[in-house]
Amino acid sequence: MPQIALHSSAQEAAQVVARHISDLIRTRSAMGKHLVLGLATGSTPLPLYAELVRLHREEGLSFKKVITFNLDEYEGLDGSQPQSYRYYMNEHLFNRIDIPLPQTHIPDGKSANLEQTCAAYEAAIQQAGGLDLQILGIGSTGHIGFNEPPSARDSRTRRVHLDAKTRQDNAIFFKQPGDVPHGAITMGVATILEAREIALLALGPNKAAIIKRALTEKPHALCPATWLQEHPACTFHLDAASSSLV
Ligand code: GLP
Numbered sequence: 001m002p003q004i005a006l007h008s009s010a011q012e013a014a015q016v017v018a019r020h021i022s023d024l025i026r027t028r029s030a031m032g033k034h035l036v037l038g039l040a041t042g043s044t045p046l047p048l049y050a051e052l053v054r055l056h057r058e059e060g061l062s063f064k065k066v067i068t069f070n071l072d073e074y075e076g077l078d079g080s081q082p083q084s085y086r087y088y089m090n091e092h093l094f095n096r097i098d099i100p101l102p103q104t105h106i107p108d109g110k111s112a113n114l115e116q117t118c119a120a121y122e123a124a125i126q127q128a129g130g131l132d133l134q135i136l137g138i139g140s141t142g143h144i145g146f147n148e149p150p151s152a153r154d155s156r157t158r159r160v161h162l163d164a165k166t167r168q169d170n171a172i173f174f175k176q177p178g179d180v181p182h183g184a185i186t187m188g189v190a191t192i193l194e195a196r197e198i199a200l201l202a203l204g205p206n207k208a209a210i211i212k213r214a215l216t217e218k219p220h221a222l223c224p225a226t227w228l229q230e231h232p233a234c235t236f237h238l239d240a241a242s243s244s245l246v
Pocket of ligand 1: 040041042043044045071072136137138139140144145146166170
């Protein structure tokens with residue numbers, strides 16, 4: 001079962017997870033190795049990225065030996081479009097730290113050959129040595145990455161159809177609700193579960209109901225976050241509001 005880390009605020013959760021990432025980077029660097037970090041988007045990880053930027057600027061934390069893989073990308077968007085996850089990551093993290101951009105990976109939402117793009121993404125993660133730590137948020141449908149219900153335990157990086165609820169939740173980031181893409185490319189459940197460690201962030205009252213489901217329902221495809229119960233080193237970073245129903 002996931003461990004629960006209870007925080008007094010979103011800021012405190014961000015500080016704890018950022019400090020953990022910083023420790024991992026330094027430990028790996030001391031061994032002459034890269035840290036392979038899986039990253040998430042959405043509003044929840046924003047304080048975490050702000051804290052990592054602060055650690056870089058004020059405490060000299062270097063990301064030169066970090067390789068990143070993002071969970072997902074909208075289909076049909078490229079990095080020049082502000083709603084794309086490539087744009088989000090460059091804006092909130094990559095352009096503000098010293099990571100070489102070629103070491104950052106995000107699925108290509110405009111790929112003409114999706115099958116090949118997805119297989120190459122899986123291969124690149126393997127080639128980097130596998131994910132050391134995967135950061136996750138959680139959607140109201142129980143999705144992790146964009147693994148909407150139903151998502152099988154053995155699913156891998158693939159094209160998915162976005163749930164109507166997810167399109168509604170994410171409409172705030174687009175000019176009009178109809179602009180939210182219908183499809184996305186996401187790492188699969190199996191891809192995520194193969195990470196050596198997982199840190200899921202869920203903060204505030206809107207996450208309470210889905211956190212209860214994720215932790216109390218038996219693992220099943222209709223609530224993909226329940227598969228995290230099968231991971232041996234997964235921590236849910238929660239606050240009083242998001243953990244109130246558990
Ligand atoms: C998007 C992302 C997910 C994220 C979810 C929750 O759909 N693809 O990776 O976890 O949103 O977002 P928020 O943190 O804004 O609630």
